[in-house]
Amino acid sequence: MKTIASCVQEIVMSSPFLEEGLSRQIINFSALAKDLNKPISIMLKKPVKEGAIMMALRRYNQPINISNTIRSKKVFKNLGDITVRSNLSDFTFENSKTLIHSHSQVLEKISDNHQIFYAFTRGIFETNIVISSLEKETVLKAFKNETQTGLQDKLSAISVNLPKGNSKITGLYYQIFKRLAWENVSLYEVISTTNEFTILVEDHLVDKAFSVIKRLKD
Structure with missing residues (x-):
C-alpha cells in the first residue's frame, strides 16, 4: 500500500538532483512539499496535506551510497x-x-x-x-x-x-x-x-x- 513516505522516496530516488539537494540540505522543505503535492495526490488518488509531505521529506533517509562508505572514499x-x-x-x-x-x-x-x-x-x-x-x-x-x-x-x-x-x-x-x-x-x-x-x-x-x-x- 502506497503512503506519502513511499511516494516521497520514489520521487526523490528517481531524481539525482533532488536527492543531492536533500543530502546537502540546500532545499526548502516547504517549497518542495508544495511542488510535490499534486504528483503525490495523483499517486495516492486522494488529496494530501503539504504538512504531511514536508514531514515525510524531513524523515527521508538517504540510502547508504558510495560516497558515505569507507571503501568508496578510499577508492576516490x-x-x-x-x-x-x-x-x-x-x-x-x-x-x-x-x-x-x-x-x-x-x-x-x-x-x-x-x-x-x-x-x-x-x-x-x-x-x-x-x-x-x-x-x-x-x-x-x-x-x-x-x-x-x-x-x-x-x-x-x-x-x-x-x-x-x-x-x-x-x-x-x-x-x-x-x-x-x-x-x-x-x-x-x-x-x-x-x-x-x-x-x-x-x-x-x-x-x-x-x-x-x-x-x-x-
Missing part, C-alpha cells in the same frame, strides 16, 4: 593520474562487413605514433572512433566507403586511472556522473577499460570537468 582518494588530451575528433559510422578492414587501415597508419589519441568502440549498430584531429583525414580516407552518420570536432578527453578492484564498487560511476551533472557538465562520450575511465567533453567544458574530477580525490 586513490584515484591515479588525471590526463587531459585536446584537439580530438569523434566519428560515427554504421556497422558493416567491411568496417573492420577500414579500421585496420587506420591502425596501420598510426601504429608507430604513440602520441596519437585513439579509441575505437563497436556497438550493435554503429561504431565510434575518437582520434587526434591531426589524423582526421586518415580516418576519412580509410572509411570513405562506409556510411558516416556523425562527426564532432573540438573535443577533449579526460582520463583517470582507477584503483584495482574498482569494478566491485557499487555506484562508482554513478557518483562521478552525478557530480558532473550537478556542475552542468554534459558528456559527449564515455570510454572505459577495466582500470581506466575516460570522458569526452566539448572544449569549452574541459576546465570545469577537470575541476570536478580532481575534487573527487579531496
Whole structure:
C-alpha cells in the first residue's frame, strides 16, 4: 500500500538532483512539499496535506551510497593520474562487413605514433572512433566507403586511472556522473577499460570537468 513516505522516496530516488539537494540540505522543505503535492495526490488518488509531505521529506533517509562508505572514499582518494588530451575528433559510422578492414587501415597508419589519441568502440549498430584531429583525414580516407552518420570536432578527453578492484564498487560511476551533472557538465562520450575511465567533453567544458574530477580525490 502506497503512503506519502513511499511516494516521497520514489520521487526523490528517481531524481539525482533532488536527492543531492536533500543530502546537502540546500532545499526548502516547504517549497518542495508544495511542488510535490499534486504528483503525490495523483499517486495516492486522494488529496494530501503539504504538512504531511514536508514531514515525510524531513524523515527521508538517504540510502547508504558510495560516497558515505569507507571503501568508496578510499577508492576516490586513490584515484591515479588525471590526463587531459585536446584537439580530438569523434566519428560515427554504421556497422558493416567491411568496417573492420577500414579500421585496420587506420591502425596501420598510426601504429608507430604513440602520441596519437585513439579509441575505437563497436556497438550493435554503429561504431565510434575518437582520434587526434591531426589524423582526421586518415580516418576519412580509410572509411570513405562506409556510411558516416556523425562527426564532432573540438573535443577533449579526460582520463583517470582507477584503483584495482574498482569494478566491485557499487555506484562508482554513478557518483562521478552525478557530480558532473550537478556542475552542468554534459558528456559527449564515455570510454572505459577495466582500470581506466575516460570522458569526452566539448572544449569549452574541459576546465570545469577537470575541476570536478580532481575534487573527487579531496
